[in-house]
Amino acid sequence: MISVGTWLRTIRGAAPRQILGRPSYRLRRRLLPNLLDRETLGLEIAARRAAPAPPPPLAADALAALADGRLLLVGYEAPLPTEPPFEPGHPDPLYRYSFHELGWLYAALAAASPPLRARLGAWLAAYLDRPPGKRSVYWDPYPLGSRILFSRAMIDAGLVSPGQLAPAFARWAAVLAGLTETHLGANHLLRNRAAFAVAAATLDSPAARLVRRSAGRALVKEAARQFAGDGMHEERAPGYHSHALWDLLSALSAMAPHPPCRPSVAALAAIVRRALAALAVVTHADGRPAAFGDTAPASAIAAGELLAWAAGLGCAPAPVPEERSGNWRRRTLARSGYSALDGGELAVYLNGGPFGALHQPGHAHCDLFGFELDLAGARFLVDPGVHDYHDPTWRELSRTSREHATPSIEGRDQAEIWSRFRCGWRPRIRRADWQRVAGGWRFAGEADAFGPASPIRLARTIEFSGPTVSVRDQLDPPQPFSVALTFADETDVTIVDRVGFARRAGHELRLDGGVTGEVELELAHLSHRFGQRAPVHRLRVFSRRGEALSWSISLNR
Numbered sequence: 001m002i003s004v005g006t007w008l009r010t011i012r013g014a015a016p017r018q019i020l021g022r023p024s025y026r027l028r029r030r031l032l033p034n035l036l037d038r039e040t041l042g043l044e045i046a047a048r049r050a051a052p053a054p055p056p057p058l059a060a061d062a063l064a065a066l067a068d069g070r071l072l073l074v075g076y077e078a079p080l081p082t083e084p085p086f087e088p089g090h091p092d093p094l095y096r097y098s099f100h101e102l103g104w105l106y107a108a109l110a111a112a113s114p115p116l117r118a119r120l121g122a123w124l125a126a127y128l129d130r131p132p133g134k135r136s137v138y139w140d141p142y143p144l145g146s147r148i149l150f151s152r153a154m155i156d157a158g159l160v161s162p163g164q165l166a167p168a169f170a171r172w173a174a175v176l177a178g179l180t181e182t183h184l185g186a187n188h189l190l191r192n193r194a195a196f197a198v199a200a201a202t203l204d205s206p207a208a209r210l211v212r213r214s215a216g217r218a219l220v221k222e223a224a225r226q227f228a229g230d231g232m233h234e235e236r237a238p239g240y241h242s243h244a245l246w247d248l249l250s251a252l253s254a255m256a257p258h259p260p261c262r263p264s265v266a267a268l269a270a271i272v273r274r275a276l277a278a279l280a281v282v283t284h285a286d287g288r289p290a291a292f293g294d295t296a297p298a299s300a301i302a303a304g305e306l307l308a309w310a311a312g313l314g315c316a317p318a319p320v321p322e323e324r325s326g327n328w329r330r331r332t333l334a335r336s337g338y339s340a341l342d343g344g345e346l347a348v349y350l351n352g353g354p355f356g357a358l359h360q361p362g363h364a365h366c367d368l369f370g371f372e373l374d375l376a377g378a379r380f381l382v383d384p385g386v387h388d389y390h391d392p393t394w395r396e397l398s399r400t401s402r403e404h405a406t407p408s409i410e411g412r413d414q415a416e417i418w419s420r421f422r423c424g425w426r427p428r429i430r431r432a433d434w435q436r437v438a439g440g441w442r443f444a445g446e447a448d449a450f451g452p453a454s455p456i457r458l459a460r461t462i463e464f465s466g467p468t469v470s471v472r473d474q475l476d477p478p479q480p481f482s483v484a485l486t487f488a489d490e491t492d493v494t495i496v497d498r499v500g501f502a503r504r505a506g507h508e509l510r511l512d513g514g515v516t517g518e519v520e521l522e523l524a525h526l527s528h529r530f531g532q533r534a535p536v537h538r539l540r541v542f543s544r545r546g547e548a549l550s551w552s553i554s555l556n557r
Helices: 004-011 014-034 061-066 091-102 103-111 114-129 143-157 164-175 188-204 206-226 236-255 259-281 301-311 392-399
Strands: 072-075 078-079 322-325 329-331 340-343 346-351 371-375 378-382 428-436 440-449 456-465 468-476 481-487 492-495 500-505 507-512 518-526 532-545 549-557
Touching: 004 061, 061 072, 072 091, 072 392, 091 143, 091 378, 103 143, 114 164, 143 164, 143 188, 143 236, 143 428, 164 188, 188 236, 206 236, 206 259, 236 301, 259 301, 259 329, 259 340, 329 440, 329 456, 340 532, 371 507, 378 500, 378 507, 428 518, 456 492, 468 481, 468 492, 481 500, 481 518, 481 549, 500 532, 532 549
Parallel strands: none
Antiparallel strands: 072 078, 322 329, 329 340, 340 346, 346 371, 371 378, 378 481, 428 440, 440 456, 456 468, 468 549, 481 532, 492 500, 500 507, 507 549, 518 532
16 A cells, blocks of 8 residues: 555645546546437538648558458557447557557558558448447547547548548537546646647537637647746656647647637747757657657657658747767757767767656656667667556566666665556756766766655766766765666677677677676666567666766777
C-alpha cells in the first residue's frame, strides 16, 4: 500500500480542477453516451480545406497482417473485429485505445492496395453503423478526440466520404464536449481541446459555427499553458511533444479558413513555431526524437513530416540560439533543460531539466542529467526508451534510474515512483549551468535526488572537448553507485583491460572508467518501437566504494 505522504506529494502540484474533475468525470462518462444514444444531429461536414500531414507510421508487417485480417498495434496482435460490438480481442488497454482511435485505419488506407482499401472502407461503414456499448473505451475522451482528428485527416486526404462520417462525427464531438479530461490535464486535455476545435471547424451547422470562436480560444489558452516559453511541452517527453505538435497542426489546418478563428489561429501559429524549434533540439539525425521519458522514437511521427506540414500552413520554426566553442556547437532550451551538441562526428542530446510536470508526472523517467550520443549521424549510445504501459515488470523497469545514463543506487530511485503513471517526491535541481572551456563546453548539474527520506546530492559535470566526452559523477554523502550506458542494436561491445569498446558500421567508441571506475558488460533491451524489445549490450560503470567517478567516452580512431 502506498503511504499517505506519498499520495499527498503526488497531488501537491495538481490544480483544484484536476482534483474535483475526477468524480464529476465519472458521472459524465456514465451519462453522456446514453443521453446521445439516439441523436444523429443531422449535420453535414464542410468541404475539404487543406492537405493533412502524412499518417502515423505503419510498419510493413502491420500492413501485411491487416491484409490477413489481423491488426498489429503497440506490439500486440489480434483479429480485426468485423461484427458488432467491434471490440478488439486483446486485453491490453492501450491496444484497445489505439484500435478505437482509428489512426491505424488512416495509415492503412493511405498505404493499402485498392482491394484492401475497398475492404477497409466497407469495414468502416459497418463500424460507424453499430458503435460499441457505453462501457467501451470507444466513448473515452482520448479515443474520441483522436478519432475526430484522424477522421478529419482521412476526409482531407480524400480517403473517406464526408457524408459517410458526418452523423458519427457530430455525435463524437457532442459527447467529447462534455467529457474534457480536466482531471488528467497535459496531453489528454490538449487533445480534447484540439479535437473539439477541429470538430467545430469541420461541421457545417449553426451550432458548430456558434462555438468555433470559443473552441479556438479554449485551445489557445490550454496550449499556451502547456508549452513553455522555449517551446517544449510541459511533460518533457520528446515523443509526446511530437504528438502534441501534431494536434496543434491539425487544429491550425482546420481553423485557418474561418474568419472568426483568425485571432486564435495567429496565437496558435506562434506556439507552433516555438514548438517546432524545440522539436529540432530533441531530434536526432535520423529524424526521430530522443528517447527520454515515455518515448519510443520509431513509433513517433518523423520531425520532417511535421516540419513539412507546418511549412504548408505558413509556420516556420522559431530560431533557437546556437553558440559555438571549439569544434562543438550547442543549442539549449533554457526552461526545459534539453540541449543538443554537435561536435562533428559526435553529437550529444542531454536531459538537464526538471522531472516532468509537477501536476502530471505520468510520462517521466528517472533519467536526470542523462544523455544519448550519435556517432557519424547514427544513434550509438541510446536511452532504452519505453516498452509498455501495462506490463508491470517492463513498465517499472523502463522508469528506473538503473536503465539510464545517469547515476543509480541499488534499491533506490531518483524519484519516488509508486505506480505505472505516478510518483510522489521528485528530484530538485539546484544547478544546471553551461560554460565555455578550451576546445568546447562544460555542463555542471547538481540536484537533490533519491528522496524523500534523506535525499542525496547528485553532482554531474560533463565536458565536451575535441572527440571526447568526459564525465565526473559524485554523490554526497558518498555511497556505491553505477551508470548504465546502453548501445544501439547491432553494436559489438567488448571489454579489454578494464576499458570498454563499442563498434558498429566501421566506427568505434572507447569507454574508460578512470582510476576508480570498474566497467562491466551486461545484456539489456531496447524499446524504440512501442511494444517491441530488441536485445542489446550495455556497459555499466561502477563506483564500488562511493568515490567520485571520472569516466570518458572518446572516438577511437
